[in-house]
Amino acid sequence: MEATGGEQTSWALDEWAVLDVLPRAIVVADPDGTIRHWSRGAEDLFGWAAGEVIGRSALDVLVPPADRPLGAVALAEIAAGASRSGDATLLRRDGQPIRVNTATLPIHAPSGEVVALVGASEDVGEQRLLEQRTQDLTEHLQLALEAGGLGTWRWDLASGITDWDERLEALFGLPPGGFDGTYDAWVGLLHPDDRDEVLAELDRAVAEKRRYRVHHRVVWPDGTVRWLSGSGEVTVDAAGNVTGTIGCTGDITDQVNAQQERERLTHEALAAADAERAARERLEFVGRVNDVLAASNTRDDIMREVVHVAVPRLGDWCTIHVLPDDGSRVPDVAIAHRDPAMVEHARDLLRRFPYDPDSPIGVAQVIRSGRASFTPELGADQIRRLPFRSPEEAEATARLGLHSVIVVPLVKRGRILGAIRFAMTDSGRHYTEDDLALAEAVAARIAASLENRRLSERHRTIAAELQAGLLAEAIPEVPGADIAVRYWAAGEGMEVGGDFYDVFPVLEDQWAAVIGDVCGKGPAAATVTGMARHTIATSAWHGDDPVEVLAHLNRTMRYRRSDSFCTAVYATIRPEVGGIAAGLTCAGHPLPIVARADGTVAAVGRTGTLLGVYDDIDVHTDEVHLGPGDALVLYTDGISDVRPPANLDATGVQHLIGRAAAGARSADELLDAMLRALTDVMPIERRSDDIALLAIRVPA
Numbered sequence: 001m002e003a004t005g006g007e008q009t010s011w012a013l014d015e016w017a018v019l020d021v022l023p024r025a026i027v028v029a030d031p032d033g034t035i036r037h038w039s040r041g042a043e044d045l046f047g048w049a050a051g052e053v054i055g056r057s058a059l060d061v062l063v064p065p066a067d068r069p070l071g072a073v074a075l076a077e078i079a080a081g082a083s084r085s086g087d088a089t090l091l092r093r094d095g096q097p098i099r100v101n102t103a104t105l106p107i108h109a110p111s112g113e114v115v116a117l118v119g120a121s122e123d124v125g126e127q128r129l130l131e132q133r134t135q136d137l138t139e140h141l142q143l144a145l146e147a148g149g150l151g152t153w154r155w156d157l158a159s160g161i162t163d164w165d166e167r168l169e170a171l172f173g174l175p176p177g178g179f180d181g182t183y184d185a186w187v188g189l190l191h192p193d194d195r196d197e198v199l200a201e202l203d204r205a206v207a208e209k210r211r212y213r214v215h216h217r218v219v220w221p222d223g224t225v226r227w228l229s230g231s232g233e234v235t236v237d238a239a240g241n242v243t244g245t246i247g248c249t250g251d252i253t254d255q256v257n258a259q260q261e262r263e264r265l266t267h268e269a270l271a272a273a274d275a276e277r278a279a280r281e282r283l284e285f286v287g288r289v290n291d292v293l294a295a296s297n298t299r300d301d302i303m304r305e306v307v308h309v310a311v312p313r314l315g316d317w318c319t320i321h322v323l324p325d326d327g328s329r330v331p332d333v334a335i336a337h338r339d340p341a342m343v344e345h346a347r348d349l350l351r352r353f354p355y356d357p358d359s360p361i362g363v364a365q366v367i368r369s370g371r372a373s374f375t376p377e378l379g380a381d382q383i384r385r386l387p388f389r390s391p392e393e394a395e396a397t398a399r400l401g402l403h404s405v406i407v408v409p410l411v412k413r414g415r416i417l418g419a420i421r422f423a424m425t426d427s428g429r430h431y432t433e434d435d436l437a438l439a440e441a442v443a444a445r446i447a448a449s450l451e452n453r454r455l456s457e458r459h460r461t462i463a464a465e466l467q468a469g470l471l472a473e474a475i476p477e478v479p480g481a482d483i484a485v486r487y488w489a490a491g492e493g494m495e496v497g498g499d500f501y502d503v504f505p506v507l508e509d510q511w512a513a514v515i516g517d518v519c520g521k522g523p524a525a526a527t528v529t530g531m532a533r534h535t536i537a538t539s540a541w542h543g544d545d546p547v548e549v550l551a552h553l554n555r556t557m558r559y560r561r562s563d564s565f566c567t568a569v570y571a572t573i574r575p576e577v578g579g580i581a582a583g584l585t586c587a588g589h590p591l592p593i594v595a596r597a598d599g600t601v602a603a604v605g606r607t608g609t610l611l612g613v614y615d616d617i618d619v620h621t622d623e624v625h626l627g628p629g630d631a632l633v634l635y636t637d638g639i640s641d642v643r644p645p646a647n648l649d650a651t652g653v654q655h656l657i658g659r660a661a662a663g664a665r666s667a668d669e670l671l672d673a674m675l676r677a678l679t680d681v682m683p684i685e686r687r688s689d690d691i692a693l694l695a696i697r698v699p700a
Helices: 005-021 040-046 058-062 065-079 125-148 166-171 183-189 192-208 253-261 263-295 299-313 340-352 362-369 380-384 391-398 433-469 522-541 546-560 650-662 667-681
Strands: 025-029 035-038 084-091 097-108 114-123 151-156 162-164 211-219 225-236 242-251 317-322 332-337 373-375 404-412 415-424 482-488 499-507 510-518 566-576 579-587 593-595 601-603 621-626 631-635 691-697
Touching: 025 040, 025 058, 040 097, 040 114, 058 065, 058 084, 065 084, 065 097, 065 114, 065 650, 097 125, 151 166, 162 166, 166 242, 192 211, 192 225, 192 242, 225 253, 253 263, 263 299, 263 433, 299 317, 299 332, 299 415, 299 433, 317 340, 317 362, 332 340, 340 391, 362 373, 362 404, 362 415, 380 391, 404 433, 415 433, 482 499, 482 667, 499 522, 499 691, 510 522, 510 631, 510 691, 522 546, 522 566, 546 566, 546 579, 566 631, 593 650, 601 650, 621 631, 631 650, 631 667, 650 667, 667 691
Parallel strands: none
Antiparallel strands: 025 035, 025 114, 084 097, 097 114, 151 162, 151 242, 211 225, 225 242, 317 332, 317 415, 373 404, 404 415, 482 691, 499 510, 510 566, 566 579, 579 621, 593 601, 593 631, 631 691
């Protein structure tokens, strides 16, 4: 793209109106990235008004901080005359990322010099999500086709080429790659007696642009005759013009032969088809149950979602009853019904006639015995004769209109966790042995999921309790200092981490603040973590100076011959006139960060040798003075060691802490701001390493 040298400015001014009506976000910038025009589409897409961004760097406005180095490289390439296009993640005014497709071009003067850059962007977030979902659906469809023995085709009207998969070639008696893709070759494989009918139905479907199904015979190259059933759909373009057909085909030879043999076999063939359909529906139902179980995070989620999946697929009613714990006899209940009004009616019955764990019938009997109850036929009179506690309860149950009932226990590892009940009412359907088998299979999956959630919760609780035992129970008050700590467990918090912190008095006017990181997770790391924390405190209380404290810990770890190593920062805190003095001794740990009240941010101290690896360590103590509004932050590397592009280098960590400290009025507010910033980069639950933070702030 060129602009004449003398007309460059007038060109830009004349073209702004045109750019503003384009359906994309248009940004015009100088070769150095300074924004010169910001279209109305850009205002709508990115949330910035033109007046807010004109004259600013496009990198600062649009590119996430972690991506700006690469963005600068791309900007330089475009300024040198290259063009760039493709998907990118940019930032809106509110800081939220947005997925866009962007094309950026240089504008050349007649001399060849690049005088401006023009970028056009559009939001493709939903489009990419739709593309991914389409791909997932395609993969699922292929699995379903393979399971059903179905072959697929696609016919392109313009080229006349038909594309078959290998399963369809096999159905026509051809080896893989044996079909040449031509219309005539397909017609030649059709049985002569069926050819006209099949072609006529295809012509009608194309003319009417509708779905179609054909049953026909094919003659294999070896003379074998097979019956096939094909289902197709006519495809059209945006203008409604027919572009071809797509569909799938299965072999129905056995069914057709049975129909031709005699009427009885016809009935059996239809029954077999119904059974096959029912089997597919059951498999789909089991798959749906598996999906909701995988997506459910808690026991209550499982109960709520399962009953809604079951209705109406496996019953007009579904209730699930789960015992809260091993000692419970009365289960919690979730209910679903085809008619939502009946759910409240069922809850009313439970209030009027509370669950009786000793009842000889129904759910209570199944939970006690661990055996399923199957009643394929059930009438109101039969219900009234059951041993209910009162005639009123019997009559209220009879009025529910139950016609067929299955109750299956939820059992895992010999433990009865509860039961699930399926019931047919006004739909008129009745359960079969196949339904019972399906109910038992589903119950087994539900029980396994419930047990896994129970064990996961137990593991999380144990891990949390162990972790709490490795951290300071309370932070002492230090005159003139505001101290706050945080510990965030990464992932699901299933394992004890090696991060630790502590704050304790050393002398009458001196305190120690410690943060450390033992490599690894689990019991081994927990053992070393506990030993490290207590060794440091004991050594300090015996009067050792900071270097001796860390040397003592190193000797202890070497003596224990532990495979773990540890990094740590040992800080002494001493109140002084106008603030506090902090002595910092680092052993292989990320250096503490000082955020001054005037906005300056810097790392302080010397890295030193990590602990537990070498017999002798080289560590030093450096002193830093904190005045009103100053803050000192000690942290573990969980805040920076994450997968790109969310990882932070040392400068990135300083910037993050500086921004958090700028608006904080206390140490707690500072750490909370850090958490929000870290979560924006990558949520804590997606991180693989725990994070420990310790902030010391002098009140302003």
